[in-house]
Structures are given as C-alpha cells and as structure tokens.
Amino acid sequence: PTGTELWRYERALEQRGLPIASQAGKGLFRRQEVQDMLALARVLADAGDSLALGALMRGPLVGLTEEELLDITAALPQNLERPHAVPRFSLLTELSDVTHPIARRTLSILQDLRWKSRATTPALLLAEAAEWLAVRPILAAREGDRSARAAANVEAFLERARPYGVTGLKRFVRDITRDWSQGVPSNEGRVDAEGDAIEIITIHSAKGLEWP
Structure with a gap:
C-alpha cells in the first residue's frame, strides 16, 4: 500500500x-481522537464557537447525547438585550446557567484553560487540556488494542502545535483546520x-x- x-x-x-x-500512515485527520483534539483546540481558540463545543461535548471525550445538549441549550436564559435571539451554549455561557453535572464540569475546565491561552503556548495548553479531560485514560478504555495508536495520534497532533509560540493558538487552529478541510495528508503517530x-x-x- x-x-x-x-x-x-x-x-x-x-x-x-x-x-x-x-x-505511520498519512490519515491523521481521519482519526476520531484527532478530530476530538481539533474540536478542543477550536473551542479554546474561539470562545463563541458553539459548533466546536457541541462536537466536543457530543464526542467520545465527553459523551453527551444530542438530546442532553438540546436540553442544556433550551434551559439557558434569554439575553435581555436580544430577546428574540436563540441562546447558544458556548464557552461564554455562565456556569450557573448549566445544571447538567458533566457539561458543567467540562465547561468549567474549558473556561479555566481559555484564560491560560493568553499566557502559554498551544502545545502546553492542549497537553494540559488532555490531562484535565482525561483524554489518554478515555482512549485506553475506548480503543482497547488500538489505544497505543490512538495515544500516538494525540501526541502527533500536539507535536504539530509545538512550533507555535505564546498567543499562537488561533493561528495554529486556522492552519490545522485548513489542512483538515483540504484533506492534506498528515503523518499519523508511529x-x-x-x-x-x-x-x-x-x-x-x-x-x-x-x-x-
């Protein structure tokens, strides 16, 4: 092949x-664990990216159902300044407005990490995010015999972030999202x-x- x-x-x-x-193959972006990490990076780079937050919350790392996400969004209070706007669940959502325990805990972690993004490199920030969200233990439980490969792919994703300096998160996300959307062949973890x-x-x- x-x-x-x-x-x-x-x-x-x-x-x-x-x-x-x-x-190592060239299909890094085909892997679910890398798509999860990309959604995580997008959320931290743009607090208003509700689509990325939904993908992360609905994905294997958090595991909420679409029904749970709809219930969380439906329970959000209306914006008094924009009464006709539909509330969006994002990193800008107040913790006190979220009652679902898993969603609330995850949102709290992401909001804390978001503040750190201004003073640390993307690689260190995403590595810390992986620790707080227990990415590797989740992969070990989810992937079985494939867990070593999945973990190697997460490391390959983090390695791509290393050239970016402090405040480089948005640029990293822009670059890697472009490669993902264009189907650029990218080496998987060995x-x-x-x-x-x-x-x-x-x-x-x-x-x-x-x-x-």
Whole structure:
C-alpha cells in the first residue's frame, strides 16, 4: 500500500481485533481522537464557537447525547438585550446557567484553560487540556488494542502545535483546520511492532529489507 492508503488496511485489521504496528500512515485527520483534539483546540481558540463545543461535548471525550445538549441549550436564559435571539451554549455561557453535572464540569475546565491561552503556548495548553479531560485514560478504555495508536495520534497532533509560540493558538487552529478541510495528508503517530503484532509497511519503505 501507499502511505496515504495505509489507514484502510489498518482499519480492516483493527475491526477484527488484530494487533498491528505499521509505518505511520498519512490519515491523521481521519482519526476520531484527532478530530476530538481539533474540536478542543477550536473551542479554546474561539470562545463563541458553539459548533466546536457541541462536537466536543457530543464526542467520545465527553459523551453527551444530542438530546442532553438540546436540553442544556433550551434551559439557558434569554439575553435581555436580544430577546428574540436563540441562546447558544458556548464557552461564554455562565456556569450557573448549566445544571447538567458533566457539561458543567467540562465547561468549567474549558473556561479555566481559555484564560491560560493568553499566557502559554498551544502545545502546553492542549497537553494540559488532555490531562484535565482525561483524554489518554478515555482512549485506553475506548480503543482497547488500538489505544497505543490512538495515544500516538494525540501526541502527533500536539507535536504539530509545538512550533507555535505564546498567543499562537488561533493561528495554529486556522492552519490545522485548513489542512483538515483540504484533506492534506498528515503523518499519523508511529507505533512500533511488539510481539505478534502485524506490521504493515509500504512497498517504497520495504526496499532493501528482508524478513526471516
């Protein structure tokens, strides 16, 4: 296979519960854990991005249902200055207006991180967000045999943020959202072969190699 098509083989093997270790493919943005991290980054970069917050809250990292999100939004008070506007659930929402315990806790964490975004780098901010939201334990529980690969992809996402300095979060989000929307091939995290794992490698990379 070519690097851009490795994910097809990986997914087929993973769906059958077979351990794999492949040369890093190019489908980083296809991975659910990376889409979750992108939604997280978008929320922290733009407090008014209710779509990104909804995607994060509804995604595997938080796990709210659409019905729960609708109930949370419906319970928000009207803006007295804009009585005809429909309230939006965003990082600008007052904590006291949210009664759902999981949503309230997550919103509190995100609001605290949002304040820190002005004085820290995107890589450090997102790494701290991953810790506070228990991203790695959630991946370990959710992904099973694929947890190492999922964790490696989160690290690959964080690595892409490292070149950006303090106050560079919005630029990072703009750049990575552009790459995601344009389908730019991006390297996934590398997981080395262990034990009886099936190793996948491209024809190009296999040149000159020998297996016993």
